[in-house]
Amino acid sequence: MEASRRDFINIALGGMGALGALGAIYPILKTLAPSAASTTEAKVEIDIDSVPELNVRVTSWKGKPLFVLKLPPDLSQRYDYKVRKDLKNSAGKLNQELLGDKPVFALIGVCTHLGCIPLWKPEGSDAVKAPYLHCPCHGGLYTPWGDNIGGPPPRPLFVPPQKIEGNKLIVGEPGFVEQLV
Amino acid sequence: MLRRIVDWIDERTHARDLYREQMIDYKVPKNLTFPYVFGVLALITFVIQIVSGIILIMYYKPVMAHAFDSVNYTIMKEISFGWLFRHIHAAGANFFLAIVYLHMFTGIYYNAYKKPRELVWMVGWVIYFTLLTTALTGYLLPWGQLSYWGTVVTTEIPASLADAPILKSIFAAIGETISIWMKGGYKLEDLALGRFFGLHVLLLPLVLLALVSVHLFLVRAAGISNPEGYEIDKKNEPEKLAPFHPYVTLKEGAVAMGYLALFFFFVFFNMSHFLPADNFEPADPLKTPPHIAPEWYLLGFYEVFRSIPSKFWGFVAFNLILILLLLLPFLDFSPFKSARRRPLFFIMFLVFLFSSMILTILGTMAPTPTNAQLGMFFTFLVFLFFLSLPVISFLEWGWYKARGGRS
Amino acid sequence: MNVWSAVKTVMFTGATLLFFFVIWIYNPFSPHEEYELPEEAEQIINDPKFAAEGRELFKQNCASCHSLRYDGIYLASVAAKPEWSKVEKTQGKPILEEKDGKLVVRGYFVPRDVYEAVAVQDLESLKATFGKVPPDLSTYYLARGPGYLYQFILDPGRVLPGTSMPKLFMPEYDKEATRKVAKIVAYMRSVSEPPPGEKAKRTLMGMVTIGYFLVMGVLIWIYRKRLLSKMGY
DSSP states (O other), X not given: OHHHHHXXXXXXXXXXXXXXXXXXXXXXXXXXXXXXXXXXXXXXEEEGGXXXXXXXXXXXXXXXXXXXXXXXXXXXXXXXOOOOTTOOOTTSSOHHHHHTTOSEEEEEOSOTTTOOOOEEETTOOSSOSSOEEEOTTTOOEEOTTSOEEESSOOSOOOOOOEEEETTEEEETSOSSBOSOO | OHHHXXXXXXXXXXXXXXXXXXXXXXXXXXXXXXXXXHHHHHHHHHHHHHHHHHHHHTTOOOSHHXXXXXXXXXXXXXSTTHHHHHHHHHHHHHHHHHHHHHHHHHHHHTTTTSTTOHHHHHHHHHHHXXXXXXXXXXXXXXXXXXXXXXXXXXXXXXXXXXXXXXXXXXXXXXXXXXXXXXXXXXXXXXXHHHHHHHIIIIIHHHHHHHHHHHHHHXXXXXOOOOTTSSOOOXXXXXXXXXEHHHXXXXXXXXXXXXXXXXXXXXXXHOOTTTSOGGGGSBXXXXXXXXXXXXXXXXXXXXXXXXXXXXXXXXXXXXXXXXXHHHTHHHHOOOSOOSGXXXXXXXXXXXXXXXXXXXXXXXXXXXXXXXXXXXXXXXXXXXHHHHHHHHHHHHHXXXXXXXXXXOO | OOHHHHHHHHHHXXXXXXXXXXXXXXXXXXXXXXXOOOHHHHHHHTOGGGHHHHHHHHHHHTTTTOOBGGGTBOOHHHHTSTTHHHHHHHHOEEEEEEETTEEEEEEEEOOHHHHHHXXXXXXXXXXXXXXXXXXXXXXXXXXXXXXXXXXXXXXXXHHSTTOOOOOOOOTTTOTTXXXXXXXXXXXXXXXXXXXXXXXXXXXXXXXXXXXXXXHHHHHHHHHHXXXXXXXXX
């Protein structure tokens, strides 16, 4: 009797102590949790008509720069980008396969080399006689769909989950791109 | 497995020896009364303030344009459980001072300021003074009406030196200089808020940490006082002693749990005094609230200050009380220790205790002439307590000698 | 413990408890102003479902002079400025509410200095008209209390003689006047106090916390008693 009563109180104290520690830590951790307002960052809606053709609209998604591009439908036929076909996105494909036929789409505007923000060159340049994306930091070159043409970047630009609903492009929800690739 | 880890640490730190020496071999008298727990409760409240303060400082903004909103919008409404930590910190400040007052009065009652504990008392006094400064600097931070105007009143008090009967211009200059330096200018603005923030959040807590460590070291060095007033000898009366752990540690642990239950009752269900309504109005430098007074822990001093017609002598009076408190070990030089064995001291202690409480309550009341008369009467009684100490000591030395040098 | 010990304990404990009761819980000596709240008004104010209507009434009747930034309400003349919605989106933080299970943006919290900079002309002209800028009312439910607010809005000059706030609600002409004022106060309450669901959660949290400490205290006490008797103390 004596032993089991004493053990009970040991266990009770130990258990209560652990409960207390958890109860104290829980609110402290919760104050660190992302606020409700930051959940609005997870979804961005862009009006398709508001983006002029052959133009990039820069906005932000989950804290990163977002490029929304509207390209003329025959762009891929008009120009021959010397795409680095060996560099694929996370789904093991080229971005163009995913985005080539879409009237409007979004890319994460962060160079996959060291994180600078690429510049949109719709007129092309001496080096690339076509619209392309050029990263000024170390010379990374991308097609308008984000595939690699040249320079140090190891993979195409990231493509966020997105879908087209009516005349809105919704970034952050799965659609023609289901997850980040 | 746990034992193996503890062994590994013990080989490198000798922690087990330290534990045995400080917890088991260290013996404490068994007749310590309940008030002896206030020191540990103060320490616990200190830890609560630091932890809750760490959470608050992540979101508080020490800039006039944002301070009030960072507290009342970001912390109270936006951050999960932000309201809980603000409540804890506000209630904790009040509890900290209440416990420290109870702890001080306990020390005075049992004469724990006498040899060999004079340093313990004096370091404790510095802690008390630093704590009051910490509370004052913290109170400005929410930048409400009471925060702002309470600080204006406080920083204007040194200016009352200008009321001096002699050397007026010198005192006025000193008073104004102190007042301007406290604020960093003529008005309470971003400079003042910034420096109060830096003091409250970093310098003063570090100073308190250092002082409390010294205080605890001195307590252990001198040994814990005894309610009976004589030091118990380990060799002569071993039956009156018990090992620190578990006799004291678990007793204080259980009382601490009750204290925390009471504390959290206020945190969840009764914050109206600790978060006064008027402070939910943002600070307006052009409008003074109808009732402006310091917080309760300074009201006793405030009542002394405002009851005396001359601002200069009011200023002198309340500072004198603080100084007399510091000099207690030297004012009371009687060979006897503890109010239990000193009937005259016991009576004067009651006078002091009740006068302090009544002065504080008078401070909450409107400043009428009757209030000032009562204030002056009880101020007189407080000074009577301090002045009676050497007189009583003198008498008791006589009795001590007459008894052949025995307590 | 002898009689004298017991007397001392009771005296000191009693005096301490009485002192802190007066200082912290209820002080019968310090000046208190009571503002009467008629029962019907009190019922409306305590009912959270009137808050939505109160918000509309606030925007119609009060927002010409008062902002309430914690719920995204700004001076009507400022909110109407073409650049205001840009200011809200770039400088403000969204205030979210749950509608049909989704989180929607109800308004924006714009920091005080940004708002006062954009609104500087409007605020100055209010100051010229009224003598001072009508205050932002976000925390006024807590600062003044329901009784004061109800009486003040119904008749500002009676509660605060010399105030420049006009009387906007005339119970003599509008049967709904007192109810409208109560609904506005109900709305102000909803900004300062958590919704009843959250309030209930906090009450439960409090009771669990207090209960926990009481139980822990008893457990430690029993454990100590057993340990000491085993050690022979």
